Amino acid sequence: MPTSSDTSMTCPGLTLLYVDSDCVVVDKPAGLHAVPGLGADKADSVLTRLQLQDPNIFAVHRLDRDTSGVMVFGRHRAARRALGIQFQDRLISKRYLALVAGVVTDDHGTMAWPMRYDPGNKPRQVIDSINGKPAVTHWQCIQRYADTSLLSLEPITGRTHQLRLHLCTLGYAIVGDQLYANAHWQAQSQRLCLHAAELGFAHPGDGRAMHFTVPAQFIPHENLTRSV
Numbered sequence: 001m002p003t004s005s006d007t008s009m010t011c012p013g014l015t016l017l018y019v020d021s022d023c024v025v026v027d028k029p030a031g032l033h034a035v036p037g038l039g040a041d042k043a044d045s046v047l048t049r050l051q052l053q054d055p056n057i058f059a060v061h062r063l064d065r066d067t068s069g070v071m072v073f074g075r076h077r078a079a080r081r082a083l084g085i086q087f088q089d090r091l092i093s094k095r096y097l098a099l100v101a102g103v104v105t106d107d108h109g110t111m112a113w114p115m116r117y118d119p120g121n122k123p124r125q126v127i128d129s130i131n132g133k134p135a136v137t138h139w140q141c142i143q144r145y146a147d148t149s150l151l152s153l154e155p156i157t158g159r160t161h162q163l164r165l166h167l168c169t170l171g172y173a174i175v176g177d178q179l180y181a182n183a184h185w186q187a188q189s190q191r192l193c194l195h196a197a198e199l200g201f202a203h204p205g206d207g208r209a210m211h212f213t214v215p216a217q218f219i220p221h222e223n224l225t226r227s228v
Contacts, residue, residue, distance in 0.1 A: 011049050017212050022079045022205035023072055027214050030068040030191045035059045060084050069196025070212045074204060082204035093200035096153040096163060097216045099193035100172035101185040104149040108140040111166040115159055124179055125161045127169055135159045137166045145220055193218045
């Protein structure tokens with residue numbers, strides 16, 4: 001992990017993984033919006049907290065409120081543009097970890113189900129092979145437990161709720177998912193067990209390779225039945 005070149009910036013309630021004059025990398029906690037939404041109850045976010053320290057900070061990507069993990073922000077317009085192009089052109093490397101309901105039988109696979117908003121039930125998404133937008137996720141089983149599995153996920157596209165809906169459609173909803181899991185698995189965790197564990201990108205100022213890894217806090221350590 002790169003070493004911060006500017007340790008003077010702090011932000012209450014956030015863990016800053018890296019700070020320099022071009023970008024800030026944050027370990028976003030679960031339950032906090034990435035950017036502010038509509039309404040006073042959605043005003044608190046990673047972006048607004050960072051902007052209290054530096055009003056010129058820009059968001060270049062998002063994570064769901066209930067997803068934790070690595071995010072990068074640009075500290076000026078040129079940095080936002082440079083990072084935004086990388087996301088747009090799919091030059092960013094991303095890896096997520098998810099604890100899912102059930103013991104996954106296969107070791108790896110690809111989920112390629114088009115999806116769209118459910119207009120009568122936002123923010124839920126639905127699979128729609130005719131009107132949906134392309135969505136592709138590669139997955140690998142890392143560990144199998146007594147009644148859950150830990151998966152590594154590589155989203156090729158970045159649709160809203162893509163990982164959550166794809167895994168539910170595959171038959172293994174994410175533990176703690178209040179939208180897509182059934183009532184039993186919703187109750188098994190106080191948080192959504194989805195974490196943006198790795199993020200790699202080219203530095204928006206000098207182009208050097210940047211890579212950040214943050215462990216997930218929800219990985220179980222008991223009842224392990226098999227590793228792959």
